[in-house]
Amino acid sequence: MEKEYRIDAYNPAVRLALEVEAGRGAKSNAIYRDLVHMSLIVDADYASIAVPLAYRFKSGAKEAIEPAYKK
DSSP states (O other), rough: OOOOOOSSSTTTTTTEEEOOOHHHHTTTTTHHHHHHHHEEEETTTTTEEESSEEEEEEEETEEEEESSSSO
């Protein structure tokens, strides 16, 4: 059975897979799902996940800026 994972970019010359994570993904821990998916890509020797340092959102009428990942 074949499984398909869609990634944001792939460079076949260096066999590098790239995933860009949106700000909302930090709240739902999507980076962990991305790590598992990218570890299963057989055509990639290297993988990179880009994550934001912070993201901006609105809660009602209030706009907030929050760090994407807390230490």
